[in-house]
Amino acid sequence: MNRKLDASQLEYIYTALQNKFPDAHCELNFRTPFELLIATILSAQCTDERVNQVTASLFEAANTPEDILALGLSSLEGKIRSLGLFHNKAKSILATSQILVEKYSGIVPESIDLLRKLPGVGRKTANVVVSNAYGIPAIAVDTHVFRVAHRIGLAEGSTAEKVEKELMEQFPREQWSDLHHLLIFLGRRICTARKPNCPACPVASVCKMAKGHEL
DNA sequence: CTCCCGATAT
DNA sequence: ATATCAGGAG
The missing domain is CATH 1.10.340.30 (Hypothetical protein; domain 2)
Structure with a gap:
C-alpha cells in the first residue's frame, strides 16, 4: 500500500513553500x-x-x-x-x-x-x-507541477488530469491556486528538470526523491 | 502515440 | 549535441 503523505506533512509542504516563495504568482504578463x-x-x-x-x-x-x-x-x-x-x-x-x-x-x-x-x-x-x-480555485498541471508533484510524492498518476485530481484531493480548495504557483516556483528555481537542488529545497525533509538519494 | 518548433541551458 | 521550456490536437 503505497502510502502518501499524511495531513501534517501536507500542511508542512504548503507552509514551507509559502515561507520560501512569499511572492509566488503568475509570471505571464497580462492586463485583461x-x-x-x-x-x-x-x-x-x-x-x-x-x-x-x-x-x-x-x-x-x-x-x-x-x-x-x-x-x-x-x-x-x-x-x-x-x-x-x-x-x-x-x-x-x-x-x-x-x-x-x-x-x-x-x-x-x-x-x-x-x-x-x-x-x-x-x-x-x-x-x-x-x-x-x-480568481476561481484551480490547479493547472504543467510540466513543472507534474514533475515536482511526482518527485515529492504528492502524485503518481501518469497524466496531468490524474495529477490534478490527486492534488485537489490532498489540499483544501482555498489553497489550490496558491499551491499551483508555489509548485511552479519550486520547479523553476530549485527542483529543476535536469539538476534538482535538493540542499536548497524547503521540502526536502518530506520529499520522496530526496530521501531516496540520502539512502 | 506522434507531430508541431525556436531559443536557451547544460 | 541534446534536453527542456506554464501543451494541445489528430
Whole structure:
C-alpha cells in the first residue's frame, strides 16, 4: 500500500513553500482576461520570459479578439515565430478570437468547460485563465507541477488530469491556486528538470526523491 | 502515440 | 549535441 503523505506533512509542504516563495504568482504578463488567454496559449513548450517579450509588442498592436483577427495569419505568425510551434499557435489564436467575437461578444468565458471548447485551449490553459483572471480555485498541471508533484510524492498518476485530481484531493480548495504557483516556483528555481537542488529545497525533509538519494 | 518548433541551458 | 521550456490536437 503505497502510502502518501499524511495531513501534517501536507500542511508542512504548503507552509514551507509559502515561507520560501512569499511572492509566488503568475509570471505571464497580462492586463485583461483575453491577454492572459493569448499569453497562455503562447506559453506551450516555451519559457514565460520569452512569451512576455513577444506579448509586450503583440498586445501593443492587438489585445482584443477583433484586433487579433485584423492582423491576419501571416502577420500574427511573424510576431510569434520566435516562440516555436508558431503555426499551430497562430491558427489557434485566430480561431479562438473568431469564436469569442461570434459567440461571446468578445468576452472570455469564466467556465472551464466553455474555455476548453476553444481551439488550442486544453485543461491546463483553461485552469490558468480561470485561476489568474477570475480568481476561481484551480490547479493547472504543467510540466513543472507534474514533475515536482511526482518527485515529492504528492502524485503518481501518469497524466496531468490524474495529477490534478490527486492534488485537489490532498489540499483544501482555498489553497489550490496558491499551491499551483508555489509548485511552479519550486520547479523553476530549485527542483529543476535536469539538476534538482535538493540542499536548497524547503521540502526536502518530506520529499520522496530526496530521501531516496540520502539512502 | 506522434507531430508541431525556436531559443536557451547544460 | 541534446534536453527542456506554464501543451494541445489528430
